Structures are given as structure tokens and as C-alpha cells.
Amino acid sequence: MKLLIHALLGTTLSLLLLSQQTLADANSQLDGYRQQGAGPFSAEASERLWSSTSSNQEQSGRSCTQCHGKDPAQPGKHIKTGKVIEPMAVRSNPQRFSDAKFSEKWFLRNCKWTLGRECSAQEKGDVITWLNQY
Amino acid sequence: MNTKKAAAMFVMMSKKNTLPTPKSPGTSTADATRYQEECGSCHLAYPAKLLPARSWHQIMTTLPDHFGDDASLDEGLQAEILAYLSAHSASNKSRMMKGVGYDDVPLRITELNFFTRKHRKIPERMVQGNPEVGSFTQCNACHGSGAVKGKFNEHTVDIPGFGRWDD
Numbered sequence: 001m002k003l004l005i006h007a008l009l010g011t012t013l014s015l016l017l018l019s020q021q022t023l024a025d026a027n028s029q030l031d032g033y034r035q036q037g038a039g040p041f042s043a044e045a046s047e048r049l050w051s052s053t054s055s056n057q058e059q060s061g062r063s064c065t066q067c068h069g070k071d072p073a074q075p076g077k078h079i080k081t082g083k084v085i086e087p088m089a090v091r092s093n094p095q096r097f098s099d100a101k102f103s104e105k106w107f108l109r110n111c112k113w114t115l116g117r118e119c120s121a122q123e124k125g126d127v128i129t130w131l132n133q134y
Numbered sequence: 135m136n137t138k139k140a141a142a143m144f145v146m147m148s149k150k151n152t153l154p155t156p157k158s159p160g161t162s163t164a165d166a167t168r169y170q171e172e173c174g175s176c177h178l179a180y181p182a183k184l185l186p187a188r189s190w191h192q193i194m195t196t197l198p199d200h201f202g203d204d205a206s207l208d209e210g211l212q213a214e215i216l217a218y219l220s221a222h223s224a225s226n227k228s229r230m231m232k233g234v235g236y237d238d239v240p241l242r243i244t245e246l247n248f249f250t251r252k253h254r255k256i257p258e259r260m261v262q263g264n265p266e267v268g269s270f271t272q273c274n275a276c277h278g279s280g281a282v283k284g285k286f287n288e289h290t291v292d293i294p295g296f297g298r299w300d301d
Contacts, residue, residue, distance in 0.1 A: 081177040109204040
């Protein structure tokens with residue numbers, strides 16, 4: 001009995017800590033961007049960025065929505081390979097933004113492919129904020 | 135030889151080598167997992183044995199323009215994955231490499247002689263014209279979970295919407 005209670009307590013505590021950790025990592029990423037001079041962050045700005053299509057010649061017509069879909073709470077699909085991409089919205093996919101290295105890697109690749117340049121700290125902060133709240 | 139010397143020799147010869155044997159680069163299970171995680175995030179992590187090391191090298195050193203996509207990786211990870219791929223790549227003598235010159239650097243598995251020969255009888259309506267497959271690059275669509283393991287036995291092929299392939 002005692003063992004059971006201890007096990008339950010342990011699990012609950014670690015789950016709580018884990019979810020705190022997820023939020024903590026998203027927040028620490030935002031803090032990192034603030035230190036680079038970005039902020040305050042706007043979910044609306046992110047929504048606009050998300051749906052916009054690139055006007056650059058090389059990236060003509062590209063948009064986040066092409067792989068991630070218009071609704072980030074739904075799974076997306078890789079535009080070329082058809083591979084299913086898990087939802088970007090944190091409420092649909094709590095793992096999102098729990099690993100800063102992972103986020104930075106994908107921001108780097110995907111912004112370069114879509115916009116032809118890296119996303120600014122402001123843009124990344126806006127996007128994380130929007131997806132956290134969505 | 136006296137007993138003391140014999141005993142000393144016996145001890146020396148039976149003493150365990152306590153230094154860890156360094157593994158050849160790219161041969162640990164962690165490397166295989168890393169390849170799956172990094173390269174399997176957009177498409178099937180194509181089995182390393184399907185291309186020669188020189189092809190993997192070309193692919194891994196041009197990731198910012200990876201068949202039209204940006205697949206950039208940090209240098210350390212890039213080197214580790216390349217080591218893994220090279221260690222498990224097709225040798226020039228393998229049947230996969232039939233018809234490929236030693237100077238050729240094939241970049242597409244689907245364009246290998248071996249591949250086209252194996253798939254030449256499959257009608258377009260079952261692949262390119264099939265919404266559940268789309269392209270020969272989607273190996274796992276017809277070859278199932280065996281694809282990622284490098285198993286492509288004809289008898290386990292199941293084409294979505296058409297069923298088993300009976301040749």
C-alpha cells in the first residue's frame with residue numbers, strides 16, 4: 001500500500017515537473033530571444049507570417065502552410081515526400097518547443113527554405129508564442 | 135623454466151585486456167538511431183546499403199540543397215551520420231551496384247540499374263498514378279515496415295489499392 005502511494009506520488013510529481021519543464025524550455029527560448037533584443041511577442045504577427053507566401057524569386061509561392069497546414073492544431077504533410085508532420089500547436093502536441101536545439105535546427109532549415117533567410121529572433125518568438133497559445 | 139617464471143608468464147598471458155576496444159566509426163547502434171531520427175524526419179531513412187559511400191558523401195556534404203530542400207545539420211552530427219552510412223554502404227561488388235562505374239556517383243536509388251530492373255514491370259497506375267504511393271521513393275508504401283530495415287522481398291510486397299504483386 002505504502003509502495004503504491006509512493007509510486008503514485010512519484011509519478012504525479014515527475015509528470016508535473018515534466019510539463020513545467022516543457023513550458024520552461026519554451027519560456028527559456030523566449031528569454032533567449034529577448035536577450036537578443038526581441039519582444040514583446042505577438043501571436044497576430046505570427047499568424048500573418050505563417051499564412052504569407054514568399055515573394056522572393058527563388059522561394060516564390062512558398063509558405064509555412066504548405067507543409068504544416070493552415071491549422072497548426074492539425075497534422076501537416078511534407079509537400080514533397082508526403083510524410084506526416086505532427087501538429088505544431090502545443091496543445092495538440094505537448095512536445096513542441098521542449099527542446100531548444102531541435103526548434104533552432106528546424107527554424108534554421110525551414111525559414112531558409114520558405115523565406116530565403118533565417119527567421120529573426122522576433123519572428124521566432126512570435127511563432128513560439130502563437131503556437132503556445134493556439 | 136622454473137615455476138616462478140612459468141607462473142608469471144601464465145598470469146601475464148591470462149590477464150584481461152582492460153582497455154576498451156575502439157569501435158570502428160559509424161558502427162554503434164546509437165549511430166543507426168541517429169540516422170533514423172535525423173534523416174527519417176522527412177522521408178524514409180533509406181538503408182545505407184542501397185548506395186556506395188561516395189554517393190553518401192556527396193549527399194551529406196550538400197545538405198543545404200538536398201534535392202531542393204534545406205536539410206542542414208550541425209557539423210558533428212553530419213560527420214557521425216556520414217560515418218554510419220559509409221560503414222554500411224554498398225560495396226562496388228554488391229549486386230546493387232551492377233552497371234555503376236567506379237567513377238559514377240549515383241544520387242538516386244530509384245535510378246540505379248538494379249532498381250529499375252527490379253521495378254520495370256510495375257505499371258504507372260500502381261505507383262505514380264496511385265494516390266497512396268505517388269512515387270518509387272516511397273519504398274515503405276509497398277514494402278511495408280521491411281523497407282527501413284533493408285528488406286524488400288518480392289513475396290511480401292503489398293501495393294495499396296492493388297494487393298500482392300504476383301509475378
